[in-house]
Amino acid sequence: MLLATLAGGISLGFLYGLVALTLILLVRTTGVLNFAAAEVGMLCAFVAFAALTQFHLPVLVAVAVTLVFSGLLGAAVYCGIVLIRPADPLTLSLRTLGLLLIVNSVAYKIWGANSPYTFPRILPEGVVTISGFNVGYVQLLVIAFAIVIALAVWVLTERTRLGLLLRAVSSDREAAADLGVPVVSVDLMAWCMATVVACCVGILVAHLFFLAPDMMAPILLAGFAAAQLGDMQSARVALIAGVVLGIIQSASSVYFNQPELSQILSFLVLTVGLIIRGRFRGRVIST
Amino acid sequence: MTARETPSRFFRPPTALPVMMHPVLGVVILTVCLGLAPFALADYQLTLVATGAAYSVAVLGVAAGFATIGMLALTQPAMMLIGAYVALYAIEALGLSFVPAALLAVLAGLLVALPLGWITCRLDRFSFAVLGFAFTYLVSMLMSSNLLVGVTGGELGKPFPSANVFGMVLHDFTNYVALAVCVVLAYLLAPIIFRSTMGRFLIVMRQDDVLAKSVGIDTNLHRILLTAIVSAYGAFSGVLVGLASGFVAPPHFDVALSISLLAMALVGGTRYLLGAAAGTLILLVLPAMFNLTLIDRNLLVGVVLLACLIFVPEGLLSFDRLGRLVRRPPAPERTPAS
């Protein structure tokens, strides 16, 4: 039972970590905390759903259309929230709160009346047994995707010229602009990338759970917590934090049978983690 | 914690404060509006105004926190819930009258906020915000569960009991009068608190935290105090919401309400005392009066919040034209002697 509990917790934890990565990607590149990242992912999942069930597009075409839509949505969000009147990261982050409410309301208005929906099975179904516990292919895909995204974020920001430009713009916009860095293009690329990642997360969650405007609710807060434990910078720490939170929730559910206790423990982990991280900030070079 | 020192004798706190401006005018307008409402509005509309006024006290706390050091007080719904249920328990089980019950509720909010403030005073803004979300979610969940069902009624909530003030049982119009008096008092107290020395220190901390420390301001202590005061406003607001609406249910005081309260504070603006009331009127009272569905109300909050943060970042009450009409001439700038 212990190994099964760990397997279940790890699987859940990587999902939290994946949500965290959608936040970290944008914070690392633009300094903006996008509160609406998960809701945007949900909206993209609905677009994929419409493409598959209403317009009956082939799976690959529907996915491609959705990814293109998500990129365009990212561009539209950037133009509508940032470019229209640039501001400091805090104000931009608060604007995304407004975006969260707008996206959520629009999704409810269009699809809420008949939700929840079953997302079409576009990913392979099947399980792998680990110590008597069956892990679905989609759950393994979540783990793999989370690791790939974390690596990609690291490679992008540390090893590529684009990443260097992103960090330069994030660090000092005016100086970067003065030195000829195409600030708007770089920012736009960051927002589009972040939205595409959020889109993929949305489709995975719809596959794992179900499709509804509130489908992100069970995992959103833990995702934010994992991201914050990673200081909104470290993908690696965020993934580890997500896994820790997942194991705690799984284990407390199995062994203590009290959902309240699970939430209290998660809250304590978050609090202690933030305090410890705060004390060590500045002493450790972020990765 | 650093040893507390008296501020340097060379330090002069700013004289013109960009928060809680025109408090007297604000309180007068608020009092007149609340006083005239019973004669101008139908019964149901008056209930909405009373409920909105109650929520505006929580928004005032959020606005004060944001205006001073940019705090994102997302714990406010949790404090409202704590305040409402402490007052409910005090009236129902302990048989207290309204005033001591309300004071007990505020004290409970303070007691919960102090350790929370101590934990969070070292955190950056976004960490505090995420912790605030988590705390609100946790409190709402705990109050909905079996643990406190005798007090809270669980997820279905409980009617707020009739209260009495000085032996008079409150209902209908006397209820409204008591609520209006409480709201006006809360608004009166805010500028007194935030235009005190503590308030001025908070402004300095917002401008430059290191500078504030260097002149001897205990920034951690002031952050803790601010958290406590904002939370006290939240707890008091919870009591008033129970009184106004007659019902308290934990699921309503959730993360979504955190965002709504912050939105009301930002939309109304934090420069003027009445900003909180204005934001609550625009985003809570008027949509209910016009019978918008809840989804449309959420959409309205999102659109108005986004539009304000883009076009009027200091809030709707900070239109330049309006500001010029009522603002005193700015203090002359101090330029270094050439």
Add this chain to the structure above:
Amino acid sequence: MTPGYPMQRRHLLTAAAALACGLTLASAAPAHAQSEPGVTATSIKLGMSAGITGPIAFASRQFSSYMQKYFDKVNAAGGVNGRKIELVVIDDGGKGDVALQNAQRLLQQERVFAITTIGTATTAGILDYLTRQNVPLLFPGAYNTELVNPTRPNTFALFQAYEGQIAAVTRWVYGKKGVGSAVIVRANPPSFDLAAKSAAATVEASGGKVLATLNTSYNQPEWASIVIRLKELKPDYIIVMTTASDMGRMWKEIAQQGAAPPKGIIGISPLADQAFLDTAGGPVPDDMIYAAVPATVVPTSPEAKDARDLSPGETMGLFGLEGAASGAVIVEALRRLGADVTRAKLTALLHDKFEPFKTSFMDTVKSSPDHLMVQSVGVATVKSGAFVAATTEFVK
């Protein structure tokens, strides 16, 4: 505390003048004019607070829509004793405090005759207020124990509460499929306390054994931990009490882990909701699920055709059928009142004078001391991916 601000605030002279005018007008009014709120010579106005947006939007829309359609059908045939029934629906987003505001609006602004609602939280929000105002609360689409316990003079329920539902369906399933062990899986909010106790008592009384009670939360983030326990415990039955989408996700995890109980899964009415099948993530085996369907037949049954025909192009779910049922009983009650329609007469009729009434799509409705006017439930099961009736009988 009674929210609402009646005339006391008006100036004394204004009140006196109004009284004088009122007396003059009253003396000029026809002798048989109705003074009852919401009732005129040609219409009866009812109010509903429903979460037509928000987390229970589908259920609320169907409940209100089918009730409206039932009233439309009756109005097209001439109404009730010459009066048309008008239904005013206001959105509450599934929230109890907003439902209370809506109830105040319906009474103070819309001046309705009686009120109904849908949803456990929304019903809880308005229960006390309507009792204090002495306004009839008629057959809400809700399963709150508080609707009938304690009995309120103004409140009448049609649908058995969760504890009654689970006892009835568990007893039936144990009778049909045999005695066995059970694990109870319940959402932790106190709403399910009585239901969990009732389920345990029924299992024990039927000769079975409760191996454990597993607690979950609403929107449970993961079901793997629950299913891990289920695999360890190996019950014959799983008795489940939570939301439809949570039950769907639970089934999905059970199917993935190969932990299906040999005899079946028994549940309260949300298990009979289409949302369960939509979130189950795959096919549900035949004769695995047994869900209580309070008061009515299963929506897909031939007996429910009259209700389905109210909206031919739409798929009627459980709550749509409940809306039609509530509407039917309301119409019958108003019909039996005759020309003189008052709140007091309505509550007196429903309290102990409502003779048995039956339609094709629900069990017999009659007065009852606890004001629960249908005590029985139907039983739904899943066959070929859709809900069907497991039995044509109503069980208690």
